Amino acid sequence: MTRLARALSRRKALIAYLCVGDPSVEESVALAHACIRAGADVLELGVPFSDPSADGPAIARASQRAIARGGGLDATLRVAEAIRADEPDAGIVLFGYYNPLFVRGERRAVREAAEAGVDALLVVDLPLEESGPLRAAAAEAGMGVVPLLAPTSRDERVVAVRRASAGGGMPFVYYVSLTGVTGSADVDARAAGGRAAALRAELGLPVVVGFGIDSREKALETARAADGVVAGTALVRAIESGADPAARLAAVEKLVRELRAGVDEA
Amino acid sequence: MVVLAQRPGYYGRFGGRFVAETLVPALDELSAAFEQIVRGESFQQEWRSLLASYVGRPTPLGQAHHLAREVDPNGAFLSHLWLKREDLCHTGAHKINNALGQVLLARAMGKSRVIAETGAGQHGVATATACALFGLPCEVYMGAEDVARQAPNVGRMHLLGAKVVPVESGSRTLKDAMNEALRDWVTNVRTTYYCIGSAAGPHPYPEIVATLQSVIGEEARAQCLARGGLPDAAIACVGGGSNAIGLFRAFVQDEGVALFGVEAAGEGVATGKHAATLGAGRVGVLHGSKSYLLCDADGQIQEAHSISAGLDYPGVGPEHAWLKETGRALYLSATDDEALQAVRRVTRTEGILPALETAHAFARIEDVARGLAEDLGRPVSILVGVSGRGDKDLATLLRRLS
Ligand SMILES: Cc1ncc(COP(=O)(O)O)c(C=O)c1O
Numbered sequence: 001m002t003r004l005a006r007a008l009s010r011r012k013a014l015i016a017y018l019c020v021g022d023p024s025v026e027e028s029v030a031l032a033h034a035c036i037r038a039g040a041d042v043l044e045l046g047v048p049f050s051d052p053s054a055d056g057p058a059i060a061r062a063s064q065r066a067i068a069r070g071g072g073l074d075a076t077l078r079v080a081e082a083i084r085a086d087e088p089d090a091g092i093v094l095f096g097y098y099n100p101l102f103v104r105g106e107r108r109a110v111r112e113a114a115e116a117g118v119d120a121l122l123v124v125d126l127p128l129e130e131s132g133p134l135r136a137a138a139a140e141a142g143m144g145v146v147p148l149l150a151p152t153s154r155d156e157r158v159v160a161v162r163r164a165s166a167g168g169g170m171p172f173v174y175y176v177s178l179t180g181v182t183g184s185a186d187v188d189a190r191a192a193g194g195r196a197a198a199l200r201a202e203l204g205l206p207v208v209v210g211f212g213i214d215s216r217e218k219a220l221e222t223a224r225a226a227d228g229v230v231a232g233t234a235l236v237r238a239i240e241s242g243a244d245p246a247a248r249l250a251a252v253e254k255l256v257r258e259l260r261a262g263v264d265e266a
Numbered sequence: 267m268v269v270l271a272q273r274p275g276y277y278g279r280f281g282g283r284f285v286a287e288t289l290v291p292a293l294d295e296l297s298a299a300f301e302q303i304v305r306g307e308s309f310q311q312e313w314r315s316l317l318a319s320y321v322g323r324p325t326p327l328g329q330a331h332h333l334a335r336e337v338d339p340n341g342a343f344l345s346h347l348w349l350k351r352e353d354l355c356h357t358g359a360h361k362i363n364n365a366l367g368q369v370l371l372a373r374a375m376g377k378s379r380v381i382a383e384t385g386a387g388q389h390g391v392a393t394a395t396a397c398a399l400f401g402l403p404c405e406v407y408m409g410a411e412d413v414a415r416q417a418p419n420v421g422r423m424h425l426l427g428a429k430v431v432p433v434e435s436g437s438r439t440l441k442d443a444m445n446e447a448l449r450d451w452v453t454n455v456r457t458t459y460y461c462i463g464s465a466a467g468p469h470p471y472p473e474i475v476a477t478l479q480s481v482i483g484e485e486a487r488a489q490c491l492a493r494g495g496l497p498d499a500a501i502a503c504v505g506g507g508s509n510a511i512g513l514f515r516a517f518v519q520d521e522g523v524a525l526f527g528v529e530a531a532g533e534g535v536a537t538g539k540h541a542a543t544l545g546a547g548r549v550g551v552l553h554g555s556k557s558y559l560l561c562d563a564d565g566q567i568q569e570a571h572s573i574s575a576g577l578d579y580p581g582v583g584p585e586h587a588w589l590k591e592t593g594r595a596l597y598l599s600a601t602d603d604e605a606l607q608a609v610r611r612v613t614r615t616e617g618i619l620p621a622l623e624t625a626h627a628f629a630r631i632e633d634v635a636r637g638l639a640e641d642l643g644r645p646v647s648i649l650v651g652v653s654g655r656g657d658k659d660l661a662t663l664l665r666r667l668s
Contacts, residue, residue: 049565049566050436050561050566050567051436051441051442051445051552051553051567052445053286053444053445053448053449053553054286054448054449054452055449056449057435060435060445061435064435064436067566072564072565072566073564073565074564098284098551099550099551099552099559099561099565099567100564100565100566101565102550102551102556102565103548103550103561103563103564103565104565124286125284125285125286125551125554126284127283127284127285127286127287127290129283129290130282130283130284147287148286148287149287150286150287150288151288152287152288152289152290152291152292152455152456153287153288153290153291154291157287157290157291176286176287176288179288179452179453179454179455179456180288180452180453181449181452181453184453
């Protein structure tokens with residue numbers, strides 16, 4: 001069993017997204033540790049991208065701040081390495097857009113990520129049809145690639161994911177809770193959780209739900225049926241509104257604990 | 267030479283569909299609708315009839331005698347200079363050919379709302395115009411920087427009943443407007459048609475836009491033949507590449523016709539402040555397709571710079587990347603200053619005020635003609651795609667040329 005599979009099987013999973021480099025690369029390490037301390041099982045380390053067209057305004061702003069502070073693929077890998085040194089059990093997923101990986105060269109990017117202790121890659125603008133080269137490179141390095149499914153994905157796309165998963169290398173599936181960008185408010189948490197459960201039954205893989213999970217209640221509602229929930233924008237907002245490092249750390253810990261309580265209650 | 271796309275949605279190794287999963291089914295739906303509707307007879311009839319009665323097609327092919335003699339007083343290297351007059355299209359640029367076709371497609375697909383991105387505002391105006399004609403609500407995303415420098419077009423869009431949304435993120439230009447349009451589309455994908463304005467974006471957009479703009483080259487080729495023969499070269503400006511691909515496609519199989527695209531060199535390629543994506547960029551993925559783009563070693567997209575808002579884009583359509591790679595087309599660039607001088611020259615000699623975008627193509631005519639004449643050992647004829655008129659640029663022109 002891979003580390004990520006173990007992290008997802010211990011309990012209903014809480015996955016915390018951070019935009020690495022916001023507000024600084026060093027602080028991202030501290031914030032990531034805080035997430036794990038407060039109950040996150042898996043970290044999604046966001047590689048900031050200049051043109052985050054699948055993200056809402058909060059993560060788009062965070063990405064701009066992060067790039068201005070030296071964020072990017074290299075910085076994210078450094079942060080992964082620093083976290084891995086202290087956290088042998090946490091799942092670490094590199095989360096981002098395709099261009100930084102493509103420009104680095106997929107094989108090299110995957111190798112560097114593996115060396116930094118990353119368990120899997122999730123690339124928001126790389127649908128299954130285009131992901132062949134990355135999945136091949138990842139398979140060589142024993143690295144997972146996480147596919148996404150959305151409310152608009154019809155049966156044939158679910159079948160395509162199932163076929164592709166036969167070769168291994170898919171630690172879990174990320175179900176996008178709504179048609180929209182990250183941070184949208186109007187998620188139907190119960191329905192999204194239900195869809196995740198149906199997908200799990202069909203795919204035989206853990207299915208986690210992300211987009212719009214920002215409270216204990218939504219975490220609870222979603223996690224009733226799903227294998228886990230992802231919190232992203234809510235954490236980014238907590239960081240954005242913290243006046244200094246201590247305040248940001250406290251806000252992130254508090255939010256993660258709340259979400260953890262919701263997930264545990266499910 | 268046979269130049270055919272190998273994989274569906276790909277031009278050689280360029281193109282594809284690099285978008286969020288949420289949009290993949292919408293692109294599948296669009297691909298199917300494009301094949302069935304746009305290639306179908308009733309669509310073609312309606313679109314062609316509107317092109318004639320509403321857009322004013324066919325646009326004329328004119329000969330620029332005075333400009334030719336100014337460039338080459340003795341006729342040593344430039345024999346004929348032909349102008350394909352897309353500036354005479356309704357709304358002032360080639361953009362209407364595409365916008366009208368896509369809005370017709372949106373209507374046929376039963377979409378109740380149309381969104382678009384725009385740089386110079388020409389595509390925004392064209393889309394707003396088509397939406398006004400068909401009674402569809404229209405929202406146009408436009409970088410805040412472009413809202414400021416293309417004010418007349420913003421006013422036109424308002425008059426046409428469209429909502430213009432200024433985009434404040436990133437470089438506040440075309441690429442950011444496109445990000446914002448994609449965000450809108452991913453949110454409202456079931457009801458909304460996204461009308462992309464250039465031959466870029468995820469498959470099938472580059473193919474849709476190129477197909478609709480091909481009317482430029484089809485007409486021009488027939489007009490040239492009727493006036494004595496094919497030109498030795500065709501030249502067009504390249505932003506995302508829609509007017510250029512629309513002109514080029516008809517000539518790709520004509521080996522005797524050299525193809526030249528002209529990108530914006532801004533303040534000079536060496537300064538880093540430019541939009542010469544094919545000339546100075548690298549292969550990457552932006553806005554849904556794999557093509558050349560301006561980005562740093564970390565994969566972050568760099569801001570483009572050009573005096574012309576319509577060329578101020580760090581990407582380029584995938585078919586141009588492929589034409590470059592196969593060597594079928596050559597891509598040059600012209601600086602802001604060269605474009606400004608070209609505007610003055612074309613206006614004074616021909617009484618035609620070209621768009622700043624178009625002026626980039628005019629700026630390279632002399633070099634192209636000289637080079638080609640040397641190769642062929644005789645004066646050459648050149649066809650210029652006059653993509654649009656410069657009324658929208660008046661404020662910039664008066665400021666920079668006074
Ligand atoms: C007159 C004109 N020409 C050219 C362009 C560049 O676009 P494309 O390269 O798609 O033709 C624009 C874009 O706004 C334009 O308005």
